[in-house]
Amino acid sequence: MPFIPNSEVERKAMLEVIGKGSVEELFSDIPASRRFPPLKLPDGISELEVLKEIEALSAKNLGAGQAAWFLGAGAYNHFIPSIVPALASRGEFLTAYTPYQPEVSQGTLQAIFEYQSMAAELLGMAVVNASHYDGATALAEAILMAWKIDEARKRILLPADIHPEYKDVVKTYFSSFDVEIVEYKGAPETAPVDGLTACLVAAYPSFSGEIYPLEAGAKKAHDSGALFIVQADPIMCAILKSPGAQGADIVVAEGQCLGNSMNFGGPYLGMMGTTVKFMRKMPGRIVGEAKDHDGRRGFVLTLTAREQHIRREKAVSNICSNQGLVMLQACIYMAAMGSKGMEMVASLCNDKAHYAASRIAEIPGFKVVTKSFFKEFLVSTPKPAADIYAALVKKHIVPGLPLSRYDASRTKELLVCVTEMNTKADIDRLAAALKEVSA
Amino acid sequence: MSIDTKAKYAESHEFARLESGLVVVGISDHAQAELGDIVFIELPAVGKTIAKGQTFGTVESVKAASDLYMPVSGTIAAVNEALQADPALINKEPYAAGWMLKIQPSNIAELDALMSAQDYAKAIGEA
Numbered sequence: 001m002p003f004i005p006n007s008e009v010e011r012k013a014m015l016e017v018i019g020k021g022s023v024e025e026l027f028s029d030i031p032a033s034r035r036f037p038p039l040k041l042p043d044g045i046s047e048l049e050v051l052k053e054i055e056a057l058s059a060k061n062l063g064a065g066q067a068a069w070f071l072g073a074g075a076y077n078h079f080i081p082s083i084v085p086a087l088a089s090r091g092e093f094l095t096a097y098t099p100y101q102p103e104v105s106q107g108t109l110q111a112i113f114e115y116q117s118m119a120a121e122l123l124g125m126a127v128v129n130a131s132h133y134d135g136a137t138a139l140a141e142a143i144l145m146a147w148k149i150d151e152a153r154k155r156i157l158l159p160a161d162i163h164p165e166y167k168d169v170v171k172t173y174f175s176s177f178d179v180e181i182v183e184y185k186g187a188p189e190t191a192p193v194d195g196l197t198a199c200l201v202a203a204y205p206s207f208s209g210e211i212y213p214l215e216a217g218a219k220k221a222h223d224s225g226a227l228f229i230v231q232a233d234p235i236m237c238a239i240l241k242s243p244g245a246q247g248a249d250i251v252v253a254e255g256q257c258l259g260n261s262m263n264f265g266g267p268y269l270g271m272m273g274t275t276v277k278f279m280r281k282m283p284g285r286i287v288g289e290a291k292d293h294d295g296r297r298g299f300v301l302t303l304t305a306r307e308q309h310i311r312r313e314k315a316v317s318n319i320c321s322n323q324g325l326v327m328l329q330a331c332i333y334m335a336a337m338g339s340k341g342m343e344m345v346a347s348l349c350n351d352k353a354h355y356a357a358s359r360i361a362e363i364p365g366f367k368v369v370t371k372s373f374f375k376e377f378l379v380s381t382p383k384p385a386a387d388i389y390a391a392l393v394k395k396h397i398v399p400g401l402p403l404s405r406y407d408a409s410r411t412k413e414l415l416v417c418v419t420e421m422n423t424k425a426d427i428d429r430l431a432a433a434l435k436e437v438s439a
Numbered sequence: 440m441s442i443d444t445k446a447k448y449a450e451s452h453e454f455a456r457l458e459s460g461l462v463v464v465g466i467s468d469h470a471q472a473e474l475g476d477i478v479f480i481e482l483p484a485v486g487k488t489i490a491k492g493q494t495f496g497t498v499e500s501v502k503a504a505s506d507l508y509m510p511v512s513g514t515i516a517a518v519n520e521a522l523q524a525d526p527a528l529i530n531k532e533p534y535a536a537g538w539m540l541k542i543q544p545s546n547i548a549e550l551d552a553l554m555s556a557q558d559y560a561k562a563i564g565e566a
Contacts, residue, residue, distance in 0.1 A: 280499070306499075310503055
């Protein structure tokens, strides 16, 4: 189907209305020399040659599969069972755009409903939507939702120790709104919540891996009439008390870790869940279970009157999108793993991370800074972390993220992530290499 | 389409009826018919003061979500709690069991500026 829906006749009619003789005339403001610049492209090559060239380029990357990989910081290297891509790539599912018409899309709608149900259980929320672009935009949307519930409350409390890129996205979202973004350090209950606070945001865990219990923060927010928003690691929620069970009003998460590869940073999956009390304020699509007129179980979009296509300019959000295929992978992953499987993944991450931390702490000059952590922790290093990183990458060990990437003054800090993918041999290699490079 | 002759009407289809010092507010029969089956209503907290023309809540039907506007300024003296469990009351009896708010008006003269039942009937093409 051609995606230019108007015909030559219609184009001519439109040009007549605006008083232009041709489409080219519409572009007359662009200097003629710039309008259709000649592209100096080489001659075409064969498919075989293209493949060879692209493969040679691709071989320059150091992928997670070819290295001892301890890099996380928002993109996580977890195991993806083969059933996930095998089912997700079936023709019935693999479409560029998610079809929602209930009369033709029961399979898609059921998959979304099941994703929502499993994600709601994991995060401890009553309702989960489908979905947002990524964890960072889901967080910004959650804050927007909290603020729109009472626009007179203009204070947004953000942890200083949340992913710097999430912080940037939130600041960009709110750059033209009359709100005040205040950063706080440490546990959420220490944040300066007041009667003008729209929401208190907590990271579970923080960017440097610290796990703070959430109940006290939830209580403090609620005592002042503010909403409590938690940005969580979904894998960690499989073994720790869920944010919902600790009083969160909105939970957001990056869902890439659930059955999706790191994809060079995207496409990702923004997860968002809320309580029954606030479900009508939540942006995004929600699929509900229904009965057709013969009483058979079926699935339809529900609570759509909140949504942008009906509520237009009054909708909470006009830019949320369902990350259909990534969401589907997360759905199949959760179904394939089951709650026991996810608990095992989480336990493995936790155990291996703590083993790695104890090995690193033994090396002279290295100190584990994070006190209570799950799979990611901050290490202070005797030499600039960027130098250690460069030296270890040569040995095909990616030791973590040097924090100088986000803050030039934090030169001797390395954020290390350990998942079920890291073997004991990998961890021992990392410890040996760190010791060697800093000796 | 029924029109309560004892009430006054806003252009945004809310009715306002004076009852022992308080202004009872809801939406007209015409408005409920246009909206279709109402599935949810959000009302303000009792004690809140809202100016005329400002939104006091949202009504959601199977086909739309619409804001509700204060026909007169004042303080919310009561909200119809029965609507939370049965929002369809607004469809069934918009002027009686389907009432939404009772307002303690801050300027009762604002009531005079609203349309009479007769003018409202004309406005919606019923007269």
